[in-house]
Amino acid sequence: MAAKGYKIELGAYPPSTVVEADAIVRYLGMRFTFSGSRRTVGPFLRIHPEHIKTVDGLRFMVDPWGNAYRTEAYEIPGNSQVVFFVWSLGPDGEEGPVPFPRVKEITDPRDRDNIANGRLCWLPGQAVDVPVHRDEPPSDRE
Secondary structure, three states: HHHHHHHHHHHOOOOOOOOOHHHHHHHHHHOOEEEOOOEEOOOOOOOOOHHHEEEEEEEEEOOOOEEOOOOEEOOOOOOEEEEEEEEOOOOOOOOOOOHHHHHOOOOHHHHOOOOOOOEEEEEEEEEEOOOOOOOOOOOOOO
């Protein structure tokens, strides 16, 4: 919801953490004042101080294991829809060579404990956003 509010107010999603490592705190966790006016927007996300870690002057929002959350705004090929993903590298703090939301099938053991708000699932001829939660194995009913 924070990223969607940012997009509504400013016209685009915030940069991904691949582009700017501290993007969550810098863009979603701060108030902006437009130059030449008194209009302010944000913060779009209230971050408790215990969930912020400073490294080399950059402030990161961290998961329960102390790892920085990752984000990416991704345009679905052949469809002008843009989806915004937030994910954690999980307890092991590792990720495979492909950014987790773009993984078609989890084959890299480093991705097995990652947790995401969603993941691109590629079906024949289309892409859809499907909710994913990675800290429990799927049940027999799924």
